[in-house]
Amino acid sequence: MRMHWDAFLATVQERGEYPTQEEAERAARTVLALLGAHLVGDVRSELAARLPEGLALVLLNPLQAFEPLSPERVIRATSAWIEGACERTATWDSSAVLSVVSDLAGEDLMSRILLQLPPGYDLLFGCPKPVE
Template sequence: MHMRWEAFLDAVQERGEYSSQQEAERAARVVLALLGAHLVGRERAELAARLPETFALILLNPLKAAEPLDPERFVRATAAWIEGATEETATWDTGAVLSVVADAAGEELIRSVLLQLPPGYDLLFGRPQPI
């Protein structure tokens, strides 16, 4: 069952403490476009199926990444795409969006998604994995 647009953005807005839904939406678009470039196959399709349609399409038609970005570089890339962002605000943006994505996805799918990503993304998703 996919998450409704309003519910998804409300959750991102609340976690990111954004003053407007527009800010939450901008963060979500950037983070999902970058995330989509890191995922392939069934995991990406399943994750998209649990997101609101607009965001699902962004995940499925991502910005091309030349190589998988480690979490720090993912945050830097997010900062580069959001006007006026710093690495600090981008860390916040990334965490706000990805933790809501993790909630929408559920534990099992997020575990599979994390296996496709470089180490350290568990923290961005707000799902610290035991070492």
């Protein structure tokens, strides 16, 4: 079931403690573009089907990553794409967006998403893996 645009951005705005919905949208577009560059196949299309249409297009039409980026490199890329951001605020932005994505995805899809990403993304999504 696709989440409505306003509901998605309101949740990102609340979790990110952004003063405006525009700031939440900027973070969502940046983070989803970077995420989309790392996901392929059914996983990406299943996640896109749950996102608001405008954000689904961001996820589905990214520039492809030449290599998988570690969470640290994604944070650096996020801080470069968001005006005035630093790595600390980019981590905050990423977690605000990705925790909403995690809620939308559900446990099964989230586990398949994390399989496509380098280790460490579980913390950004707010679903750390138990230590074995």
